[in-house]
Amino acid sequence: MEYTRYVNNSSLTPEEKADLLKEYIDYYEELVKEGKLEQLNQKLPRSAFSDILDAIGCLLKAESQKLAQSSEEIKHFLSANPLPGKMAELLPEDFRVFVLILNALKQWVTAESAYCDKYLMGGTVREKCRNAIDHCLVTGEPLTASAELHHPVRDGRPPIPLSKRGHSMIEGQVAVEANGTAAGEDAGPEPEWTKLRQIRKERNQSWVQLREGLAAVKTGSMTCRANAKSFANKVIRELGLQPEEILALMDEHEV
Numbered sequence: 003m004e005y006t007r008y009v010n011n012s013s014l015t016p017e018e019k020a021d022l023l024k025e026y027i028d029y030y031e032e033l034v035k036e037g038k039l040e041q042l043n044q045k046l047p048r049s050a051f052s053d054i055l056d057a058i059g060c061l062l063k064a065e066s067q068k069l070a071q072s073s074e075e076i077k078h079f080l081s082a083n084p085l086p087g088k089m090a091e092l093l094p095e096d097f098r099v100f101v102l103i104l105n106a107l108k109q110w111v112t113a114e115s116a117y118c119d120k121y122l123m124g125g126t127v128r129e130k131c132r133n134a135i136d137h138c139l140v141t142g143e144p145l146t147a148s149a150e151l152h153h154p155v156r157d158g159r160p161p162i163p164l165s166k167r168g169h170s171m172i173e174g175q176v177a178v179e180a181n182g183t184a185a186g187e188d189a190g191p192e193p194e195w196t197k198l199r200q201i202r203k204e205r206n207q208s209w210v211q212l213r214e215g216l217a218a219v220k221t222g223s224m225t226c227r228a229n230a231k232s233f234a235n236k237v238i239r240e241l242g243l244q245p246e247e248i249l250a251l252m253d254e255h256e257v
Contacts (some may be wrong), residue, residue, distance in 0.1 A: 007114070010121050019123055023134040023160070030154060030162060034139050042140070042154045042162070043172045062107075066100035076102075123160055132163050140168030148244045167242035194241050194251060201240055207233050209257040213249065220245040 014022065033041045048055070069076050076099060085093055119127050131151060137144055143165050150169045151161035164172065202212065207229065214226040215234025237248060 007117060008121065014122070019130060020134075022122070023130060026160070027135050027139070027162065031139050039140065039172060042152070044155045062100060062103055063096075066103060067096045069103075070096040070099045118158055119160060121158060127160055131160055135163060138163075138165035138168040140171050141165055143167070146244075146247060148247065165242075166244070170242050194243065195255060197241060198237060198248070198251065201237055205233055205236070209252065212237065213252065216245040216249055 030042060033039075070080075079102075080095055080098060084090065123130050128151060132145075132149065135145070138149070139162065145163055145165060149163040149165060152164045152169055152172060153159065153161045202209070211227060211230040212233055215230035215232070216237075217223070218226040218231045219234050219238065234245065234248075238245065241248060243251075
């Protein structure tokens with residue numbers, strides 16, 4: 003049996019796609035206003051698919067054993083890529099084939115997942131989703147080029163653009179207070195600037211060091227004064243922002 007992809011037989015016009023995305027974004031924005039952040043990160047327990055995963059695993063093992071014996075192409079590949087020394091005794095050929103199949107399967111899953119995102123919105127789905135809203139649903143902050151695309155549920159619905167900080171809050175990496183702000187942050191304006199000043203005060207390092215460190219992180223350079231890069235990495239982690247966003251924040255406050 004040959005695998006065929008699901009095909010969307012109800013193609014939408016550009017206007018219909020725009021309307022559908024607006025309705026979709028509005029739906030989740032209302033859920034956020036109601037404090038239901040958990041609705042933006044729903045995952046079906048793996049146990050729901052335990053039977054089919056077991057079946058797939060058994061199929062892969064069976065096919066690995068069969069292909070290791072019957073496929074001339076695979077036999078040639080294994081022969082052309084011999085294992086050195088003792089390792090040749092430790093890795094059975096059918097296991098090597100199993101791992102090769104797993105790698106092919108990962109590539110297949112990646113391609114199919116990308117196709118599933120395009121099912122409703124077409125090939126420019128990522129661009130359409132990014133253009134559907136100009137602010138993060140979770141934090142309210144303006145979305146930048148570094149906005150992340152997040153799937154509230156992996157069931158075919160398209161992703162929603164979120165800021166890095168908003169994404170961290172959704173994934174539970176940042177504690178959230180009852181009022182919807184990240185724990186430890188000011189509820190008032192510019193929480194990033196307030197937190198940045200606090201980190202700098204705690205580390206007792208200069209703005210110049212931070213600039214050097216951020217530039218080094220951004221370019222991958224190792225040329226900066228001592229501790230500047232580790233300081234920059236801490237700020238990046240704590241704020242959940244990209245180096246260029248932090249530099250822009252510093253420029254805004256002329257430091």
